[in-house]
Amino acid sequence: MEIETVGSYSAVMESFLRLCGGYAVIDGGLATELERHGANLNDPLWSAKYLISSPHLIRRVHLDYLEAGANIIISSSYQATLQGFESKGFSREEGENLLRTSVEIAREARDIYYDRAAKGSWNIIGDKDGIIPRQRPVLVAASVGSYGAYLADGSEYSGVYGKNVSLETLKDFHRRRVQVLAESGPDLIAFETIPNKLEAKAYAELLEEEAINIPAWFSFNSKDGTNVVSGDPIADCALIAHSCDQVIGVGINCTPPRYIQGLIQSIGRVTTKPILIYPNSGETYDADRKEWLPSSGVSDVDFVSYVGKWCEAGASLVGGCCRTTPNTIRAISKALSSRTNGGFP
Numbered sequence: 318m319e320i321e322t323v324g325s326y327s328a329v330m331e332s333f334l335r336l337c338g339g340y341a342v343i344d345g346g347l348a349t350e351l352e353r354h355g356a357n358l359n360d361p362l363w364s365a366k367y368l369i370s371s372p373h374l375i376r377r378v379h380l381d382y383l384e385a386g387a388n389i390i391i392s393s394s395y396q397a398t399l400q401g402f403e404s405k406g407f408s409r410e411e412g413e414n415l416l417r418t419s420v421e422i423a424r425e426a427r428d429i430y431y432d433r434a435a436k437g438s439w440n441i442i443g444d445k446d447g448i449i450p451r452q453r454p455v456l457v458a459a460s461v462g463s464y465g466a467y468l469a470d471g472s473e474y475s476g477v478y479g480k481n482v483s484l485e486t487l488k489d490f491h492r493r494r495v496q497v498l499a500e501s502g503p504d505l506i507a508f509e510t511i512p513n514k515l516e517a518k519a520y521a522e523l524l525e526e527e528a529i530n531i532p533a534w535f536s537f538n539s540k541d542g543t544n545v546v547s548g549d550p551i552a553d554c555a556l557i558a559h560s561c562d563q564v565i566g567v568g569i570n571c572t573p574p575r576y577i578q579g580l581i582q583s584i585g586r587v588t589t590k591p592i593l594i595y596p597n598s599g600e601t602y603d604a605d606r607k608e609w610l611p612s613s614g615v616s617d618v619d620f621v622s623y624v625g626k627w628c629e630a631g632a633s634l635v636g637g638c639c640r641t642t643p644n645t646i647r648a649i650s651k652a653l654s655s656r657t658n659g660g661f662p
């Protein structure tokens with residue numbers, strides 16, 4: 318199959334990856350890490366609840382991921398929607414401010430991290446002009462969770478929205494949210510856990526219609542290694558991402574590690590855009606009981622033993638999703654640094 322060349326936004330990702338030495342580290346689960354710190358996220362707003370009550374804890378988790386080696390931190394807006402805030406009694410304006418806050422918290426965390434790095438001798442290198450701080454490239458991604466995440470009924474893991482939800486419904490649902498996030502100063506928009514082709518199409522059309530002028534990535538989730546959760550083939554979904562100019566990366570998140578390698582191969586057959594993956598820990602989420610079943614997760618060591626295979630299959634950005642922690646990211650960062658070629662550490 319002939320793959321067409323990708324648009325100009327791709328230069329952003331190319332130069333970022335070059336600075337990172339070829340492979341970049343994405344952060345780990347945000348919501349589940351807040352929970353590990355004692356947060357109770359049993360709420361339709363999920364992690365966005367903490368935007369209201371404890372922004373400092375969100376900043377702390379971003380910082381922990383930066384210190385563990387992340388090159389990309391993803392904001393706490395996954396389940397932050399204007400409609401969700403409105404149903405909690407917030408005005409439209411207050412809701413928009415909360416969306417902006419999610420990006421600002423991540424940017425603040427990056428500033429604090431850079432500031433510490435500049436002060437600490439561990440991250441200083443000398444060159445002919447004297448001592449310069451050696452900064453690792455860090456991007457802030459504004460998270461956009463799916464319509465199913467807003468419904469908070471588990472449909473982001475079934476991808477089934479019913480007949481009444483059309484392309485236009487999805488576009489209208491996400492439109493203002495995407496505009497506000499794009500104007501809040503992130504480096505990119507991370508469309509995460511996309512459960513079906515319809516929502517990918519809605520995002521692609523929205524980026525074009527609203528002339529959103531920052532790059533984006535599309536990340537899908539799967540429970541069988543061949544299709545996204547709705548049953549739409551991953552290749553069809555990746556093709557929608559491939560055809561959208563603003564999209565600078567395509568991949569998979571919140572999916573068990575054992576399915577990832579095959580999914581990378583399927584994506585690589587339809588696009589030349591960089592492939593990103595940030596699997597979950599491999600544990601199972603019970604959407605009815607709203608809890609993770611005890612069990613079957615993959616230990617950090619096992620998770621990381623996959624990293625080499627994922628890179629060989631074609632991934633160039635690797636991180637973790639739900640139930641992964643700063644320790645997982647530290648181990649991924651270590652595994653990737655043995656593959657990089659002269660980027661910043």
Ligand SMILES: [Zn+2]
Binds near residue numbers: 346570571597638
């Ligand atoms: Zn997840």
